[in-house]
Amino acid sequence: MNSTVIVRxxxxxxxxxxxxxxxxxxxxxxxxxxxxIELCNTMGVSRTPLREAIRSLATEGxxxxxxxxxxxxxxxxxxxxxxxxxxxxxxxGLGGRLAAMHMDQSKIAQVRKIHNQMISHYKNNEVxxxxxxxxxxxxxxxxxxxxxxxxxxxxxxxAKVRRARFTAQMxxxxxxxxxxxHEEMIAALEAQDPDRLEAILVxxxxxxxxxxxxxxxxxx
Amino acid sequence: MNSTVIVRxxxxxxxxxxxxxxxxxxxxxxxxxxxxIELCNTMGVSRTPLREAIRSLATEGxxxxxxxxxxxxxxxxxxxxxxxxxxxxxxxGLGGRLAAMHMDQSKIAQVRKIHNQMISHYKNNEVxxxxxxxxxxxxxxxxxxxxxxxxxxxxxxxAKVRRARFTAQMxxxxxxxxxxxHEEMIAALEAQDPDRLEAILVxxxxxxxxxxxxxxxxxx
DNA sequence: ATATCGTATTTTGTATGCAAAATAAAAACG
DNA sequence: CGTTTTTATTTTGCATACAAAATACGATAT
Numbered sequence: 001m002n003s004t005v006i007v008r009x010x011x012x013x014x015x016x017x018x019x020x021x022x023x024x025x026x027x028x029x030x031x032x033x034x035x036x037i038e039l040c041n042t043m044g045v046s047r048t049p050l051r052e053a054i055r056s057l058a059t060e061g062x063x064x065x066x067x068x069x070x071x072x073x074x075x076x077x078x079x080x081x082x083x084x085x086x087x088x089x090x091x092x093g094l095g096g097r098l099a100a101m102h103m104d105q106s107k108i109a110q111v112r113k114i115h116n117q118m119i120s121h122y123k124n125n126e127v128x129x130x131x132x133x134x135x136x137x138x139x140x141x142x143x144x145x146x147x148x149x150x151x152x153x154x155x156x157x158x159a160k161v162r163r164a165r166f167t168a169q170m171x172x173x174x175x176x177x178x179x180x181x182h183e184e185m186i187a188a189l190e191a192q193d194p195d196r197l198e199a200i201l202v203x204x205x206x207x208x209x210x211x212x213x214x215x216x217x218x219x220x
Numbered sequence: 221m222n223s224t225v226i227v228r229x230x231x232x233x234x235x236x237x238x239x240x241x242x243x244x245x246x247x248x249x250x251x252x253x254x255x256x257i258e259l260c261n262t263m264g265v266s267r268t269p270l271r272e273a274i275r276s277l278a279t280e281g282x283x284x285x286x287x288x289x290x291x292x293x294x295x296x297x298x299x300x301x302x303x304x305x306x307x308x309x310x311x312x313g314l315g316g317r318l319a320a321m322h323m324d325q326s327k328i329a330q331v332r333k334i335h336n337q338m339i340s341h342y343k344n345n346e347v348x349x350x351x352x353x354x355x356x357x358x359x360x361x362x363x364x365x366x367x368x369x370x371x372x373x374x375x376x377x378x379a380k381v382r383r384a385r386f387t388a389q390m391x392x393x394x395x396x397x398x399x400x401x402h403e404e405m406i407a408a409l410e411a412q413d414p415d416r417l418e419a420i421l422v423x424x425x426x427x428x429x430x431x432x433x434x435x436x437x438x439x440x
Numbered sequence: 441a442t443a444t445c446g447t448a449t450t451t452t453g454t455a456t457g458c459a460a461a462a463t464a465a466a467a468a469c470g
Numbered sequence: 471c472g473t474t475t476t477t478a479t480t481t482t483g484c485a486t487a488c489a490a491a492a493t494a495c496g497a498t499a500t
Binding site: 051 | 232268272276278279280285307311313368370377
Binding site: 231267269287289 | 453454456460461463
């Protein structure tokens with residue numbers, strides 16, 4: 001009794017995860033046709049679990065299905081980003097509001113710690129590390145809301161624009177602005193001020209949207 | 221050339237739709253185990269497209285997968301409703317804000333017309349018709365945002381609590397309150413006042429949450 | 441040479457079959 | 471008689487096979 005049950009995830013879930021990584025990393029670029037047999041060979045699984053995984057990613061929006069013509073990695077257009085980021089602003093704002101109400105001091109201190117790391121990455125011009133700590137801070141705050149559905153919803157939307165965010169080339173100015181907004185965020189969180197944290201997060205993601213759109217425009 | 225291409229939806233999509241309807245209508249009640257062969261027989265399809273459909277509904281959250289033990293219609297708990305409705309409040313608020321900015325007068329007039337129908341259903345105590353016109357108004361406003369991703373996101377969340385909302389027994393007072401809030405909504409929309417419409421919608425869904433939670437509590 | 445038609449090949453869609461896990465039923469034991 | 475163990479049955483997971491659609495290719499005609 002009370003034995004730790006080891007349930008290895010079903011194949012279609014594992015395949016979905018691998019596909020997600022391939023899409024995130026850009027190895028499967030937007031617009032790429034997914035050839036089932038080809039993918040089956042590289043992954044060493046049969047078509048059944050692969051197709052189930054493809055259906056999942058399609059309902060998530062990462063992939064688009066073309067009847068009788070297979071699946072294609074979704075192309076994230078400028079319009080998509082324009083649609084998604086205001087939604088994320090609202091949701092991260094709500095997350096921040098709830099986090100400011102519910103997070104305890106020790107968790108807030110943890111966020112502050114990572115924030116300080118982020119600042120030093122900024123000062124040392126370490127872009128990848130900056131992005132990672134940045135992402136982690138947003139994640140911790142959202143999770144601090146205590147609302148798992150909110151976390152899932154944000155992650156699902158975030159997944160669609162992740163590549164675009166990653167490739168977005170920050171200017172010196174937009175980077176500085178983002179950092180100063182983060183400073184305000186942490187202050188509002190430490191003050192446990194829901195209204196202020198919500199407002200800053202909404203504003204912060206607006207800034208992000210502008211940065212990304214500017215960057216996408218250049219690349220096309 | 222230019223011939224109208226008739227693409228009948230893939231089987232797994234059709235099956236997913238039928239399952240969705242069965243779940244919505246309550247014929248497949250929360251907690252019901254989905255027996256694959258049984259469902260295959262009633263629907264007249266093989267297991268492959270059925271399983272693909274089940275995977276889709278699972279990523280939507282309408283169904284839960286238990287590895288090696290099949291799929292179960294998700295049970296919407298009180299906690300789930302408590303999590304989902306604040307998210308919907310934020311999103312419908314955003315939808316209202318955008319709608320107040322983008323909807324033209326003719327569309328606003330259309331909403332007013334349906335609002336008037338809803339009011340008369342309220343006065344005549346026609347509950348089903350009231351619910352339907354109510355739902356339609358929210359849908360029109362959200363669609364008026366012009367943000368399809370927002371519409372999809374709200375629908376996806378809405379699907380999870382739909383049954384709970386339907387069964388929620390309104391008291392005389394909560395019903396009256398909902399109606400008066402709707403009156404304010406329409407006024408804010410006609411005044412094209414984004415801030416006000418957003419605030420009212422957020423408040424309105426808070427009211428709804430209270431109603432539903434009160435109702436769920438009684439039934440358990 | 442280009443366009444159109446017909447055929448071959450590839451690729452997706454659906455059904456079926458086999459293996460492994462889980463559940464139900466029956467038998468053995470205390 | 472109740473509890474555990476063993477066996478049988480059902481049900482899910484994955485792989486394969488067949489059918490239908492789409493694409494690629496080549497031949498023929500203009």
